[in-house]
Amino acid sequence: MSLQDSVLRGDRLAISRLLTEVENDTTAGQAALNELFTHTGRAHLVGITGAPGTGKSSLVNQLALHYRKAPQPLKVAIVAVDPSSPFTGGAVLGDRVRMRELSGDSGVFIRSMATRGSLGGLALATAGMTQVLDAAGFDVILIETVGAGQSEVEIAKLAHSVLVVDVPGLGDDVQAIKAGILEIADILVLNKADRPGVEAAERALLGMLKLGHPTKHLVQHHNHLEEVLAPVDAHVDDWLIPIRRTVATEGEGLPELLEVLAAHKAHLQNSGDWQRRERSRLHTQLQDLVKQTLMAGWRSNVTDAQYADALDQLVERKLSPRQALQALLP
Amino acid sequence: MTDKKIRVLVAKPGLDGHDRGAKVIARALRDSGMEVIYTGLRQTPEMIAEAALQEDVDAVGLSILSGAHLTLVPRITQLIRANGQDDVRIFVGGIIPDEDVPKLKEMGVDGVYGPGSPTHAIIDDIRKLVNDAA
Ligand SMILES: Nc1nc2c(ncn2[C@@H]2O[C@H](COP(=O)(O)OP(=O)(O)OP(=O)(O)O)[C@@H](O)[C@H]2O)c(=O)[nH]1
Ligand SMILES: [Mg+2]
Numbered sequence: 001m002s003l004q005d006s007v008l009r010g011d012r013l014a015i016s017r018l019l020t021e022v023e024n025d026t027t028a029g030q031a032a033l034n035e036l037f038t039h040t041g042r043a044h045l046v047g048i049t050g051a052p053g054t055g056k057s058s059l060v061n062q063l064a065l066h067y068r069k070a071p072q073p074l075k076v077a078i079v080a081v082d083p084s085s086p087f088t089g090g091a092v093l094g095d096r097v098r099m100r101e102l103s104g105d106s107g108v109f110i111r112s113m114a115t116r117g118s119l120g121g122l123a124l125a126t127a128g129m130t131q132v133l134d135a136a137g138f139d140v141i142l143i144e145t146v147g148a149g150q151s152e153v154e155i156a157k158l159a160h161s162v163l164v165v166d167v168p169g170l171g172d173d174v175q176a177i178k179a180g181i182l183e184i185a186d187i188l189v190l191n192k193a194d195r196p197g198v199e200a201a202e203r204a205l206l207g208m209l210k211l212g213h214p215t216k217h218l219v220q221h222h223n224h225l226e227e228v229l230a231p232v233d234a235h236v237d238d239w240l241i242p243i244r245r246t247v248a249t250e251g252e253g254l255p256e257l258l259e260v261l262a263a264h265k266a267h268l269q270n271s272g273d274w275q276r277r278e279r280s281r282l283h284t285q286l287q288d289l290v291k292q293t294l295m296a297g298w299r300s301n302v303t304d305a306q307y308a309d310a311l312d313q314l315v316e317r318k319l320s321p322r323q324a325l326q327a328l329l330p
Numbered sequence: 331m332t333d334k335k336i337r338v339l340v341a342k343p344g345l346d347g348h349d350r351g352a353k354v355i356a357r358a359l360r361d362s363g364m365e366v367i368y369t370g371l372r373q374t375p376e377m378i379a380e381a382a383l384q385e386d387v388d389a390v391g392l393s394i395l396s397g398a399h400l401t402l403v404p405r406i407t408q409l410i411r412a413n414g415q416d417d418v419r420i421f422v423g424g425i426i427p428d429e430d431v432p433k434l435k436e437m438g439v440d441g442v443y444g445p446g447s448p449t450h451a452i453i454d455d456i457r458k459l460v461n462d463a464a
Contacts, residue, residue: 001423008415012383012384012413013383013414013415016383016384016385016386017386019386020386024334082434084365085360085361088360088361088362088363089335089360089363089367090360090361090362090363090364090365090366091360091365092356092357092360092366092368093365093366093367093368094368094370096367096368096369096370096381097368097370100369100370100373100377103374103376103377103380103381104376104377104380109384110381110384111384111385112334112367112385114365118337
C-alpha cells in the first residue's frame with residue numbers, strides 16, 4: 001500500500017513519515033501530496049501566535065483537550081513551530097512539554113517543526129504538512145508559532161482563524177511586535193488573566209484595535225487579493241475582533257474561547273470569507289512555489305563563480321543591478 | 331538529501347525530579363545542528379514511544395538517573411519497535427552501573443553514556459549510527 005493510501009486510512013506511522021518527506025520537500029513527498037490534495041480542504045486551520053512565553057503551548061493543550069471532550073469530539077492535529085538557530089541550524093523544540101495531557105489519545109497528533117532556512121520554504125513546508133494532516137482526517141489543525149518575525153505572519157496566513165495571544169505586563173519592547181501581529185488577529189486572547197494588570201492590558205488592546213480599524217475584508221481586485229478597510233457603514237455581519245481572557249494553565253476561559261472560534265468559523269462560512277481566504281491562501285502558496293521553482297531552475301544554470309563575478313562588477317559600479325541580472329540570465 | 335536534518339527525541343522517563351542532564355544534552359545536540367524534541371520530566375514509556383512516532387525521529391536519547399533503567403528501557407524499546415520504527419537508534423545516559431551496560435545493549439540500546447561522557451562522543455555516535463541506518 002502506498003504511503004498516501006495509508007495516510008488516508010489514518011495510519012500514524014505513515015502520517016509521521018509523510019510529514020517528514022513533505023517537510024524535507026522530497027520527490028516522494030511531492031508525489032504523495034499531488035495524490036492527497038483532492039482529499040484536503042475540510043479541516044479548520046487555527047493559528048496561535050504571540051510573543052515568547054505568553055502561554056501558546058498551554059493554550060493549544062487546552063484547546064485540544066476541550067475539542068476532544070466536546071459532545072461530538074473533533075480530531076485534533078497540532079503543528080508546533082519553533083525557531084532554528086541561525087548559527088548551527090539546530091533547534092530545541094520544547095512545545096510538547098506543555099501538552100503531556102494529550103498523550104495516549106489517538107484522536108490527537110502532535111508534530112514539532114523547526115523554522116529551518118528560508119521564509120518561503122517554511123511557509124510551503126507548513127502548508128504541505130497541514131495538507132497531510134487534513135487528508136488524514138483531522139478536523140482541527142492548531143498551528144503554534146512564535147510571533148516575532150515575518151515567518152510567523154506568513155504561517156499565520158495559512159490559517160482560517162488566527163488567535164493572537166497577549167499577557168498582562170509585557171514590556172514596551174514587544175509593543176512593536178504586537179502591533180505587527182495584531183493585524184493578523186481574528187481573535188485576541190488575553191492569557192495569564194490570573195496575573196495583575198489584566199484590566200490595563202485589555203484597555204491597551206482595545207485601544208490598539210480601534211487604531212487599527214479592526215473590520216477588514218479580503219477582496220478580489222484585478223486578480224490581486226487585497227485587504228481593504230471596511231466602509232464606515234460596515235455590515236452587521238462584519239467580524240469584530242473579540243478579546244477573551246484565559247488562564248491556560250487552569251483551563252479557565254476555554255469554553256468561551258472555543259465558542260468564539262466556532263463563531264468565527266461560522267462567520268467565515270456564512271460571509272463567503274472562507275472561500276476567499278482559501279483562495280488567498282492557495283494564491284500565496286502558488287506564488288511561493290513559482291518563485292522557489294524559478295529561482296532553483298535559474299540557480300542551477302549559474303555557477304558560483306559567475307554569480308560572484310557579476311556581484312563584483314556590481315559593487316565596482318561597472319554594472320547596474322539590471323545589467324547584472326541580464327548577465328546572469330541565460 | 332544533502333540537508334536531511336537529524337531529529338532526536340530527548341526524554342526523561344521515570345519519576346526522579348530533575349532534568350538538568352537531559353537539557354544539557356538537548357542543547358549540545360542542537361549546537362551540533364540537530365533538531366531536538368524535548369518532552370520534559372516524568373515521561374511514561376508510552377508517552378515516549380508516542381512522541382517518537384509522531385515526531386518521526388531518527389534517535390531517542392533517554393536520561394535515566396533513578397536506577398530503573400533495566401525495567402524502563404526494554405519497555406520503551408519494545409513499544410517503539412511495535413510501532414514499526416525499526417530504524418530508530420536508542421541511547422541511554424545517566425547513572426548506569428558497568429555490569430548493566432551489556433544488558434542494555436542486548437535490549438537494543440546503541441550507546442550508553444555515564445555522567446562524565448563528553449557530549450561530542452554522543453553526537454558523533456548519533457551521527458554515525460543514524461547515517462548508517464539511512
Ligand atoms: N500564571 C499563568 N501562567 C501561565 C498561564 N499560561 C501559561 N503559563 C505559564 O507560562 C509559561 C510559558 O507557557 P508556554 O505555554 O510554554 O508558553 P509559549 O507561549 O508556548 O512559550 P514559547 O513556545 O516558548 O514561546 C509556563 O511556565 C506556563 O506554565 C496562565 O494562564 N497563567
Ligand atoms: Mg510554546
